[in-house]
Amino acid sequence: MEDLKLTTRAENFSDWYNQLVQRAELADYGPVRGTMVVRPYGWALWENIQKALDSRFKATGHVNAAFPMLIPQSFMTKEKEHVEGFAPELAVVTYGGGQELEEPLVLRPTSETVIGTMYAKWIQSYRDLPILINQWANVVRWEMRTKLFLRTLEFYWQEGHTAHATEVEAVEETERMLGVYADFAINEAAVPVIPGRKSENEKFAGARATYSIEAVMQDGKALQSGTSHFLGQNFSKAFDIKFLDENNQLQYAWTTSWGLSTRFIGAIIMTHGDDQGLVLPPNLAPIQVVIVPIYRKDEEKGAVMEAVARVSAGLDGLRVHVDDREGITPGFKFNHWELKGVPLRVEIGPKDVQNNTLAISRRDLPGREGKRFVPMAGFEAAIRDELKDIQRALLTRAIDFRDRHIYDVNNYDEFKAVVEDKGWAKVWWSDDSDAEKQIKEETKATLRCFARDVEGEGVCFYSGRKTNQVVYFARSY
RNA sequence: CGGGGUGUAGCGCAGUUGGCCAGCGCGCUGCGUUUGGGACGCAGAAGUCGGCGGUUCAAGUCCGCCCACCCCGACCA
Secondary structure: OOOOOOOOOOOOHHHHHHHHHHHOOOEEEOOOOOOEEEOHHHHHHHHHHHHHHHHHHHHOOOEEOOOOOEEEHHHHOOOHHHHHHHHHHOOEEEEEOOEEEEEEEEEOOOOHHHHHHHHHHHOOEHHHOOEEEEEEEEEEOOOOOOEOOOEOOEEEEEEEEEEEOOHHHHHHHHHHHHHHHHHHHHHOOOOOOEEEEOOOOOOOOOOOEEEEEEEEOOOOOEEEEEEEEEEEOHHHHHHOOEEEOOOOOEEEOEEEEEEEEOHHHHHHHHHHOEOOEOOOOOOOOOOOEEEEEOOOOHHHHHHHHHHHHHHHHHOOOOOEEEOOOOOOOHHHHHHHHHHOOOOEEEEEOHHHHHHOEEEEEEOOOOHHHHEEEEEOOOHHHHHHHHHHHHHHHHHHHHHHHHHHOEEEOOOHHHHHHHHHHHOEEEEEOOOOHHHHHHHHHHHOOEEEEEOOOOOOOEEOOOOOOEEOOEEEEEOEO
8 A cells, every 4th residue: 555654754865855756746757767757836836946047037137049959969079178078978869851860969968069159150249248148948968877856868957158258257247147046046945055166076067167056955965956157268269259359359258157957946845845745935836825625514615615715816916726626635635735835725614714714824834833823804914924934934944954964074084974974064175186086986975165255274174284265075966 | 887676457566386257455437425634435447467489288477588667886957
């Protein structure tokens, strides 16, 4: 008999995640190994993520466009590091129109190469710069080990690609978009990410510098949740993106790229989810309020449904769902919508009709603790306030969790104990790629990013050398 | 690609030393009673037993090959 309850996080975090994703109807496995079907509920969540990001992109001057999914294979080889980085995970089309193609086409793993090619055509003068384009797209990377949302052969994302006249502008753009991601993650998703620069080992293939937002998952692992790359002139030299500056000098443009994918849904799940199921931040939840009518007899039904209609109509602008399914008990519905992570449940039954009240239950607080009765008079404000409070509470709780799972570590033994199962290690670090590789080899922990706003000096936990840099290490997805 | 595991109804599983009619729970359909934390009764529908080949009077069960998926490792957003 199939268990009604999820595997708990403590029992097996990975099973918990897999069961949750499928039972909450966020996604399912596609027919081809490693592919993912994003189901309507999961896609609705993605659409809300898209809206929150897209409005931020527009507000910072970007426009949307669409570039082709098929890329001539030769494009991928033009930038040396790029080809080395992506070669193992390319899917290649060799047949089309019933015959073998003259040149194989790769399914885009990312679009720097096509977009760079187009930018080379479109840019002649400094007056054409900056060019600030984003596209919402799917990309294909042939991963060996897959997991729904976190790593699949095909995934959905947005990729911004910009070209600038100066290095300073391009660096500013890279950091601006990192800031946009952090703002989105913290204020919309209530995922308290840590922004920072990646190490040379971990940066994007072809980038001068990569920045990321990193999130602490409930099993203590890190999830890279968005990236922003300063590409220098690497791609403009490879793709001949040149312009004449004010002094009639031919210059290579400075480019950036930045992306955030459906992986972010995994970050939300593993930041807020509990043993009852998904917990969604109100700002992004496809359904913010679910109303469950309760009645026994037909004569009760009429009055109850009337109250339900009144409440539902009073919540204009909120995403409200009335679960009026017949023949299913309220208890079943409570569990169902908890599994799906709806932030707030409203119950309206005969007693409420009689007392002129309604019952509201917060998803983030279990059982009686999160349930209270509010008077029908003024329910609109009560519900809106409650949603805002849930959004705040989720962030506060996640920040607290994050801070309790990042450990200041001074020696390698402590380090090993921490990254083994406790969480992240925050350490003084004298930047050394070989040491970083050695640590990864021995502990499976990777350098997630360089901490910002570091003051003073310390002693590297690994080499014992003096340094002014602090970094985070953790095992990651 | 290495290691491990699993394929029998939509899902989760049982199926004895091969034996005739392939079963159980959940879900699904219909009717009735229920409904403030995962309701109950009755009646139903639903299966190329992952595929191909072999052994046998007889294969879900034994043998061989293949395929798929999941988990753990090396790579990644």
